[in-house]
Amino acid sequence: MKKTVVVTGASRGIGKEIAREFAINDYNVLANYNNSEKEAKELEKELLEKGCSIKIFKADVSKSEEANKMIDFCLKEFGNIDVLVNNAGISQDKLFTDITDEEWDKMMSVNVKSVFNCSRKALQHMIWEKNGCIINITSMWGETGASCEVHYSTSKAAIIGMTKALAKEVGPSNIRVNAVSPGVIMTDMCSYYGEETLNELKEETPLMKLGKVEDIAETVYFLAEKGGFITGQIIGVNGGMVI
Ligand code: NAP
Secondary structure, three states: OOOEEEEOOOOOHHHHHHHHHHHHOOOEEEEEEOOOHHHHHHHHHHHHHOOOEEEEEEOOOOOHHHHHHHHHHHHHHHOOOOEEEEOOOOOOOOOHHHOOHHHHHHHHHHHHHHHHHHHHHHHHHHHHHOOEEEEEEOOHHHHHOOOOOHHHHHHHHHHHHHHHHHHHHHHHHOEEEEEEEEOOEOOHHHOOOOHHHHHHHHHHOOOOOOEOHHHHHHHHHHHHHOOOOOOOOEEEEOOOOOO
């Protein structure tokens, strides 16, 4: 039976490339999107033309009822779910003292509650099957903290805690839970960094370059397919920025 992956936030950036990586490696892919329907449809078309197995599903994964429907849809369409990649996320550049209640709550619900929602629902199936792999996308800012991104850094640190605790809880059911922690990867999310900041970040990075979406997608795929004895780990993919 073909393996199945669910990728949240697969309409753009890192998630889109993760969906591509699994699809070309013969997985069934359930690619989630929220607002970017056009981009999700383009991805679907691109991968169907390559003979891949992909379905797209609109859900705001910060809402448990929508996350539940997405996982149910995946099981109905593909019959299984082997890998869940919790990638959907938002960021914001703002002084800590200017962050509003709504902005704080949104950051936590999109970046943290979504991981809880999707993992809780997928685990019902994975625990029954005694098989599964969850990969959360955190950030190096969750490890080190970023000025003017305190709410973002907090949310990504929470994902690190969740990854470690959940790995201990579901390990005996043969389910691995890991996180990939990207450095600066060129996507829409970095659009608010000006050229000067991007050059500074490049210079601070030992490998003297910024990351590509492929760097993250290949690591996620490795963890799913080859990392049989790896669980509860936070894998930095950051060009040496955090050592
Ligand atoms: P991006 O280009 O802005 O894409 C974000 C994706 O998340 C989009 O597909 C978006 O879907 C989706 N999304 C946002 N809110 C959602 C929601 N409520 N429900 C479902 N999907 C939602 O960002 P990216 O750079 O690819 O980032 C992907 C992940 O990597 C994030 O978790 C981010 O924090 C993390 N990360 C990125 C970097 C970086 O430098 N780029 C570094 C470290 C960590 P729609 O457009 O369809 O709404």
